[in-house]
Amino acid sequence: MPTISLQVNGKTVSGEVQGNTLLTDFLRQNLGLTGTHVGCDTSQCGACVIHVNGDSIKACTMLAAQADNASVTTIEGLSQGDDLHPVQAAFREAHGLQCGFCTPGMIMSAADLLSKNPNPSEAEIRSWLSGNLCRCTGYHNIVKAVQIAAGQMSGQRIAAE
Amino acid sequence: MTAQGIGAAVKRREDFRFIKGDGKYTDDINLPNQTYCYFLRSPVAHAAIRNIDISAAQSAPGVVAVFTGADVDASGAGGVPCGWLVTSRDGNPMKEPKHPILAVGKVRHVGDPVVAVIAETLEQARNASELVQMDLDELPAVVNMKSALQGGSSVHEEAADNLCFDWELGDQAATDAALAGAAHVTKLDLVNNRLIPNAMEPRVAIGQYAPGTEDYTLYTTSQNPHVIRLLMGAFVLSIPEHKLRVYAPDVGGGFGSKIYHYAEEALVTWASKHIRRPVKWTSDRSEAFMSDAHGRDHLSHVEMAFDADNRIIALKCETLANMGAYLSTFAPCIPTWLHGTLLAGQYVTPAIYTNVKAVFTNTVPVDAYRGAGRPEATYILERTISKAAQELGVDQAELRRKNFIQPNQFPYQTPVAVVYDTGDYEPALNKAMELADYAAFEQRRAEAKSRGKLRGIGVASYIEACGIAPSSLVGALGARAGLYEAATVRVNPTGSVSVLTGSHSHGQGHETTFAQVVADKLGIDIGNVDIVHGDTDKIPFGMGTYGSRSIAVGGSALVNALDKVIEKGKKIAAHLLEASADDIEFANGAYTVKGTDKSKAFGDIALTAYVPHQYPIETLEPGLEETAFYDPKNFTYPAGTYICEVEIDPQTGSTQIVSFSAADDFGNVINPMIVEGQVHGGVVQGVGQALMENAVYDDNGQLLTGSYMDYTMPRADDVPSFKVATLAGTPCTHNPLGVKGCGEAGAIGAPPAVINAIVDALKEYGIDHIDMPATPEKIWRAINAQPRMAAE
Ligand code: FES
Numbered sequence A: 001m002p003t004i005s006l007q008v009n010g011k012t013v014s015g016e017v018q019g020n021t022l023l024t025d026f027l028r029q030n031l032g033l034t035g036t037h038v039g040c041d042t043s044q045c046g047a048c049v050i051h052v053n054g055d056s057i058k059a060c061t062m063l064a065a066q067a068d069n070a071s072v073t074t075i076e077g078l079s080q081g082d083d084l085h086p087v088q089a090a091f092r093e094a095h096g097l098q099c100g101f102c103t104p105g106m107i108m109s110a111a112d113l114l115s116k117n118p119n120p121s122e123a124e125i126r127s128w129l130s131g132n133l134c135r136c137t138g139y140h141n142i143v144k145a146v147q148i149a150a151g152q153m154s155g156q157r158i159a160a161e
Numbered sequence B: 001m002t003a004q005g006i007g008a009a010v011k012r013r014e015d016f017r018f019i020k021g022d023g024k025y026t027d028d029i030n031l032p033n034q035t036y037c038y039f040l041r042s043p044v045a046h047a048a049i050r051n052i053d054i055s056a057a058q059s060a061p062g063v064v065a066v067f068t069g070a071d072v073d074a075s076g077a078g079g080v081p082c083g084w085l086v087t088s089r090d091g092n093p094m095k096e097p098k099h100p101i102l103a104v105g106k107v108r109h110v111g112d113p114v115v116a117v118i119a120e121t122l123e124q125a126r127n128a129s130e131l132v133q134m135d136l137d138e139l140p141a142v143v144n145m146k147s148a149l150q151g152g153s154s155v156h157e158e159a160a161d162n163l164c165f166d167w168e169l170g171d172q173a174a175t176d177a178a179l180a181g182a183a184h185v186t187k188l189d190l191v192n193n194r195l196i197p198n199a200m201e202p203r204v205a206i207g208q209y210a211p212g213t214e215d216y217t218l219y220t221t222s223q224n225p226h227v228i229r230l231l232m233g234a235f236v237l238s239i240p241e242h243k244l245r246v247y248a249p250d251v252g253g254g255f256g257s258k259i260y261h262y263a264e265e266a267l268v269t270w271a272s273k274h275i276r277r278p279v280k281w282t283s284d285r286s287e288a289f290m291s292d293a294h295g296r297d298h299l300s301h302v303e304m305a306f307d308a309d310n311r312i313i314a315l316k317c318e319t320l321a322n323m324g325a326y327l328s329t330f331a332p333c334i335p336t337w338l339h340g341t342l343l344a345g346q347y348v349t350p351a352i353y354t355n356v357k358a359v360f361t362n363t364v365p366v367d368a369y370r371g372a373g374r375p376e377a378t379y380i381l382e383r384t385i386s387k388a389a390q391e392l393g394v395d396q397a398e399l400r401r402k403n404f405i406q407p408n409q410f411p412y413q414t415p416v417a418v419v420y421d422t423g424d425y426e427p428a429l430n431k432a433m434e435l436a437d438y439a440a441f442e443q444r445r446a447e448a449k450s451r452g453k454l455r456g457i458g459v460a461s462y463i464e465a466c467g468i469a470p471s472s473l474v475g476a477l478g479a480r481a482g483l484y485e486a487a488t489v490r491v492n493p494t495g496s497v498s499v500l501t502g503s504h505s506h507g508q509g510h511e512t513t514f515a516q517v518v519a520d521k522l523g524i525d526i527g528n529v530d531i532v533h534g535d536t537d538k539i540p541f542g543m544g545t546y547g548s549r550s551i552a553v554g555g556s557a558l559v560n561a562l563d564k565v566i567e568k569g570k571k572i573a574a575h576l577l578e579a580s581a582d583d584i585e586f587a588n589g590a591y592t593v594k595g596t597d598k599s600k601a602f603g604d605i606a607l608t609a610y611v612p613h614q615y616p617i618e619t620l621e622p623g624l625e626e627t628a629f630y631d632p633k634n635f636t637y638p639a640g641t642y643i644c645e646v647e648i649d650p651q652t653g654s655t656q657i658v659s660f661s662a663a664d665d666f667g668n669v670i671n672p673m674i675v676e677g678q679v680h681g682g683v684v685q686g687v688g689q690a691l692m693e694n695a696v697y698d699d700n701g702q703l704l705t706g707s708y709m710d711y712t713m714p715r716a717d718d719v720p721s722f723k724v725a726t727l728a729g730t731p732c733t734h735n736p737l738g739v740k741g742c743g744e745a746g747a748i749g750a751p752p753a754v755i756n757a758i759v760d761a762l763k764e765y766g767i768d769h770i771d772m773p774a775t776p777e778k779i780w781r782a783i784n785a786q787p788r789m790a791a792e
């Protein structure tokens, strides 16, 4: 079994994995990071979205072995200590979650969107998030949450300048 | 209203764990020494089992045990029970064939579990399952309901004609007479398409047996852990309640699909005793498609009769309802008592008659899915009345208005058994029309036409029955359980409160709304209230969450328990304040002697109850904890009007929802933010049914839509943002909060609103109906099959 070593949420971790172990399983089973969810077996629900080297990806489409040497952020690593990431805070603010199962993937997708497109239109938000299924919210409040987060983050950037 | 009390849009307290990835769902639980179960399922729809050879699988690497139906049978375990007995119109009980945990003798649908393989790892269990030899003798599959009833192959020996029951409600003679004498009759054949619920969290079950104490624990993704304990303990495995704990932690959505007791729950629990180790099963999505109960699947013929003044005088409806291969927990009640009883809708309809034939087929069992019976009833009424408006040449909104039950007619006895306690339907219609800018629609249609698009508008005015229901009534109608709810309010010595509720939250936000009720009633900070649910070891009893019953029934139980707490506190306060208990008032978190400023804070009373030094100990027990069971007096009847506006591209047949407006009367509302969220989610499920979702079987009973590649779910870019108004409304008259329930309305009202809009857009082609789901292909074919009527 190959041994892999990677950065997960800022910490170096290593472990032995089988060649066919999915990254989702490695995160959930080996590292106990159960915030990354598995909602399908055809890579279509987005419950498993994490960031690998700064890009959002569906962790169920990646082998753990492919993440060797990568830098991974999961939902557990998105906030800085007790300070929520603006997207996390906005999801609560806008009631962008109900059962919470799609939420980690949604938040990780939305955070990546805003890092690449700080001021997306509603259509751009909906299009970006079309890889993430939510069965509870009807998306209305998720879109609102992303808009709130975009406003927050641009406010922060202006304040920082 | 206080900032945290009833009516306030309090942000959800449960969100913190979910947004941090800290939720604890069943699959996040791993027990020491746990094994993994993989179910080998039938690959065919219908076959006799000749032989199952498990020997090679038994000796495969890592395998701990392999079980078949024969093993389960030999242990004396029962089948998966059905919780509702429907009686046919000839007085005979429904046919109720056994539903074995693992198939015995025959397999009856693709996905029917046949063998359970348990191993050290999931991969080993899965690999070993490939070594099982299933020798099956294929039989003709029963798929289509109409041909199922014509004989041939039978799903069950007990029901040679595949008829489960043949039920009726209403006055057939009066209805037929009214139809015969009507000025106009609108007729329609309707398909209510089969849906697959698809909560985003797949089902999971972990069984654990403790040999030392002979206790069992089942961790499961359930909407009602006490009901699972009752069904599995009493009917399947003969485990008494005190030896069986059922725990449903965070559950990732249910929509009905997690109400039922499933075979997998029983198997892992049963097996954990045999192998003396925990057994975990996690459904993958493909498995969920063929093992979670499906929803809807009705075929109906409707006739609606009008007099010369366009008043509805009768409704007749004949329905075939698919039960699938076995009767799931609530299946028989969905097309009957949750469907036929809603056929008056919001309208004065003097005569109604409905006949429902329930049919066994070689398909996955069908049971309640968000709305359950009420979406089917609403679709029947609301499609038909819009078609009638078209035929009569009148406006679809005005035809509804004309036929509404008037506010002074409540309580209103419908001709289909139920009594609506309260309602007022015009304000919702008016509000929806205002939100939708109904008056200016024809300009928008013309503008769209100039761009080559077909624009249409559709109205739907729904009613539903929530908060199921008085136990004596449902008992008379066939329910094999009571349908009350229980709540315990435990006031801790320092004045904080733990609520133990039998309702279960899997997205509804009870940890916030139930706490708001407590904060409001006791005048304490919401942060001092904890809502505990989902664990039969912690909560005295409960019937769970479905049918939009949590706040109406569970919330009422909570209020009654709070009232008992307040009453007991009055006696303690009277003692401390040296007054008579009759003179003590409780308000804003303090007990006061009427007309004085002598007062004690609620926290002081709590402390005194647990440190009873100065206490009426002769007449009052120490402690401050009360339990209430609440049995509702009636259903509640939320109602509203939804208006959908679509644009269709005639070149491709694709539909875009350009606007959707919803106006609802849910009675009193605890948290408007959460209520609106429920509407959004329900509407999108309804839009999904109307436009894209469809479970399709081929003639051999193979599920063609077995993954997200083939079963289309609404995504963020398929729907717009919504205009939602929750009206002040008409509070429920028979529960203490005046609440009605809001969880299913969206899924009930949306499908006819969408289809009515599509048909309105297509009317210039002479198209008067499109079946759900109205896919681009279906619309394109309809457009291209019709000679164009409108002059070019
Ligand atoms: S688990 Fe569904 S996309 Fe990864």
Ligand code: FES
Pocket (backbone or CB within 6 Å): A096, A097, A098, A099, A100, A101, A102, A103, A133, A134, A135, A136, A137, B200, B252, B253, B507
């Ligand atoms: S919040 Fe339940 S699936 Fe999105």
